Amino acid sequence: MRQMALLLAGVFSASMYYRMAAQVPTGNISASAGYVGNELCRSCHKSIFESYETTAMAHASGPATEGLIPADFLHQPSNIHFRIYKEGDAAWLSFERPGDAMVRGKRQLLYFIGSGHRGRSYLFSVDGFLFESPVNWYARKQVWDMAPAYGNARQLPMNLPAFISCLNCHVSGAQAPVAGTENRYPSPPFSYSGVTCERCHGPGAAHLKGGPIVDPAKLPPKQRDEVCMQCHLEGKVAIVRQGRQLADFRPGQILSDYVEYYVLKTNRAEQLGALSQFEALGESVCKKQSGDSMSCTSCHDPHSSPTAEQRVSFYRGKCLVCHGAVFGAQHHAQNPDCTECHMPSSPSSDVAHTEVTDHRILRRPLIAPEMLQNLSSRSAKPELLAFDSSDEAAHDARDLALAWETLADSGNVGAQSEAERWLQLAAKQRPSDPAVLSTLGYLDQIRGDREQARALYQQALALDPTLLDAATNLGVLEAQSGHDNVALKLWQRAFERAPGRSNIGMNLAKVSCSAGKLEDARNAVLRVLEFNPDLPSAKTLLEHLNATPPSCSF
Helix, strand or coil: CCCHHHHHHHCCCHHHHHHCCCCCCCCCHHHHHCCCCCHHHHCCCHHHHHHHCCCCHHHCEEECCCCCCCEEEEECCCCEEEEEEEECCEEEEEEEECCEEEEEEEEEEEEEECCCCCEEEEEEEECCEEEECCEEEECCCCEEEECCCCCCCCCCCCCEECCHHHHCCCEEEECCCCCCCCCECCCCCEEEECCCCHHHHCCCHHHHCCCCCCCHHHCCHHHHHHHHHHHHCCCCEEEECCCCCHHHCCCCCCHHHCEEEEEEHHHCCCCCCCCCHHHHHHCCHHHHHHHHHCCHHHCCCCCCCCCCCCHHHHHHHHHHHHHCHHHHHHCCCCCCCHHHHHCCEEECCCCCCCEEECCCCCCCCCCHHHHHHHHHHCCCCCCEEECCCCCHHHCCHHHHHHHHHHHHHCCCCCHHHHHHHHHHHHHHHCCCCHHHHHHHHHHHHHHCCHHHHHHHHHHHHHHCCCCHHHHHHHHHHHHHCCCHHHHHHHHHHHHHHCCCCHHHHHHHHHHHHHCCCHHHHHHHHHHHHHHCCCCHHHHHHHHHHCCCCCCCCC
């Protein structure tokens, strides 16, 4: 008997897809956009090149074999033994749970992400789809552990997609995913390792011929700050503009033309995330009083990093540029580390085992976090605002609607009513926007209005046939209405483009099995397990399909 409750687990909001994904043409971005790489900058800027090579940004990504950090540990909650090692010219991740033949294998690691200053992860590919390793290196504690949010996982997460939003801040010349996919990239997925000169100065091909190049220091304050903001602001929700992606952004352009970052007004300085630097700085008294004259480069030299021996005097000198030498002589002259008191490190709210420097530059940092938490807890209604705007009326209704819906999906109380309000406005303004139509369909579906949801999904897919969530959710509706063949066709096409989404494959397997298509069901389950080898429902169904006689129990 078909268990529709399980099928309903496959329903997803379209806003989740549009958070940090977009449909864009693929191609060789470095060649077409005029990127040339750091080596060609070296001939004229040798000293800057050599200094920059010592920074963490320059080594934010690269081939997995470069500086490989070996791992050999047992993750207790899942009882899985992990190893990361080099064999010949290749780097490998192996995993094994004693006594479980299904959870045993290895993946070749292709790239590393993270300089190692805070941590490092690795990427591997299965059939051209790029995934993150389930284990990360955490530098502060010098330990290997599961990827963020999976510390207590009891199953092996081998299907964590490598999204362009993550790649973009660690690599240069990032390729767009193949149209209609989340994590299938042309090979290689990026042109240059690390954050290159051109990430801040723009493509260099024309400059090599004597043309100008972007100097961030000479840009208007907004564009100057957005060069840093593209990677050092995460916000609460990020919504990509229709037809755009963050990797398209070039220094000197307006970042919000590509992606809008939203923050909760009641939560702005409450918790420090791993990428909260820009948001936190905006809350500091230093920035508020200095205005446009203060930027990230007021304290940081993007071309170099102070050594451990230089750090205290380097940053104290930056403080005294504004506060003056007389103040410096009187204020804790015997303890000159300004950051120790006013910018202490605290545990990151979103990445385990890591700390983040508090860029709020608080006068009394040991008191302020608790005060802020107490104040924010009294606010019943959340306020979601674009980071660079306090005027809700000026917001794009489509993007704000998708932001509210994403917030609602994350469990934020009070966000759903705002999502519905803005979605209705967005539908009037953009009646042919596939993301808006799909998200409205999702809301109707979870409310039980199947016919209206079906019509909206069909309309969205007619405009954009690559929408994964719309196809998946429409398949659920068709299966519930007894239209198994229609559901199977929808899911088959979606599963081909997203084989890491186990829910789609399991829907395929369950409906195929119920329809007596046992071989189709078996193939779907095997494909699920290829990407997600520790999924209990898939393992159980495969066992029953392989039994004599086979059954469809799951």
